[in-house]
Amino acid sequence: MVDDWIAVAPKLREVASPLAAGDFDALIAEARPVVMRGLVADWAAVSAAKAGSDALAGxxxxxxxxxxxxLFAGSPAIGGRFFYRDDMAGYNFERGQVLLPALLDALLATATDPTPPALYAGANAADEHFPGWTRDHRLPLPSPAAEATARLWIGNGSRVSAHFDMSDNVAAVVAGRRRVVLFPPDQVGNLYIGPFDATMAGQPTSMVDLEQPDHARYPLFRVAQEAAQVAELSPGDAIFIPAMWWHEIRATGPLNVLVNYWWTVGTSDAPFAALVHGILAIRDRPASERAAFRAWFDHYVFGEGARSAADHLPPPARSVLGPPSPERDARVRGFLRRMLGGS
Structure with a gap:
């Protein structure tokens, strides 16, 4: 049973659809999630979904x-919640591959089963796996979302534990319903994050079962609950989720489909890798050294003047401290390779 706290949590704000370029730019710059109700309501796939699972499958x-x-595949016992095993030595589901006709046949065959196996084929790029989809189902948003790769997620009832993405994200519901529970990035300390290097789908996730939170084991989660917002999405609706926002997604329906679009602004280098290296290189140093490096990070990375921290140097001498450019980025990567060569 869903915990009452989700039912009464504040609802995510909504904006009118479609958005003009300037409005969408402002929405991205604000970096707060919003619902775009009916954004893709005129898609042919949405119309097919409203006609029933057989029509959509066709x-x-x-x-x-x-x-x-x-493909992720789990037994009926997991209730659609793809997660770790109790001993944390593995996962409660199997990974594999499946052809689309076989997946659709399996979903249709179990559509009336009250306890079906959990099936979830996610993040499959449309241009590679569903040729013609992007041509027939255009996202009615300006760039950069309009230029992002469409990815299809097809399954039955499922729950993806609270996680974050390194990219901005627009996700549009084609079939079924999606409930999204969101937490701001600063709630990371209250969400009890799982392993960094043994994850279900790339990013680490919260260990808390949002629908049945164990407050004795995870007491700080009560703080995260106070910061949560919830979005309920129907076919045709979409949601914008900024990078680094935590979100758990519950999908319902015997055949549900979501299409999402990820894009990144700025360097393509993985900032999460810098965090992991910081754990190796800085976290366990003496307190005085950690404090010194905090000052360095504030000066060169996080502070208001970080981008101008090398302005006192002539441009040719700024090297790895200079403004972003392909040349600067190449110098940084080379410098890092030399520094880490012996690690």
Whole structure:
């Protein structure tokens, strides 16, 4: 049973759809999630979904590119919650690959089963796996979202534990319903994050079961609950989730489909890797050294004047401290390779 705290949590704000370029730029700059109600309501796939699972499956078969889809498959016992095993030595599901017709057949065959196996094929790029989809289902938003790769997520009832993405994200519901529970990035300390290097789908996740939180084991989660917001999405609706916002997604329906679009502004280098290296290189140093490096990070990375910290040097001498450019980025990577060569 869903914990009452989710039912009464504040609802995410909504904006009118579609958005003009200037409005969308402002929304991205604000870096707060919003619901875009009815953004893709005129998609052919949404119309097919409203006609029923058979109609939607027929439409999807028409876009089959013949390439296997990545698949998570779990027993009915997991209730659609893909997660770690109790001993944390593995996961409560299996990874594999499946062809689209076989996946659709399995979902349709178990559509009336009250306790079906959990099936979830996610993040499959449309251009590779569903040729023609992007042509027929254009995202009615300006760039950069309009230029991002469309990725399809197909499954039945599922729950993806609270996690973050390193990219901004627009996710549009085609079929079924999605409930999204969101937490601001600063709640990381209250969400009890799992392993960094043994994850279900790339990013670390919260260990808390949001629907049945164990407050004795995770007492600070009560603080995160106070900061949470919830979005309820129907076919045709979309949500904008800024980078680094924590979000858990529950999908309902015997055949549900989501299409999402990730994009990144700035360098393509992975900032999360810098955090992990910081754990190795800085976290366990003496307190005085950690304090010194905090000052360095504030000066060169996080502070208001970080971008101008090398302005006192002539441009040719700024090297790795200079403004972003392909040349600067190449120098930084080379410098790092030399510094880490012996590690």
């Amino acid at each position: 439409l999807l078969r028409g876009y089959d590119g013949g390439r296997p889809l990545g």
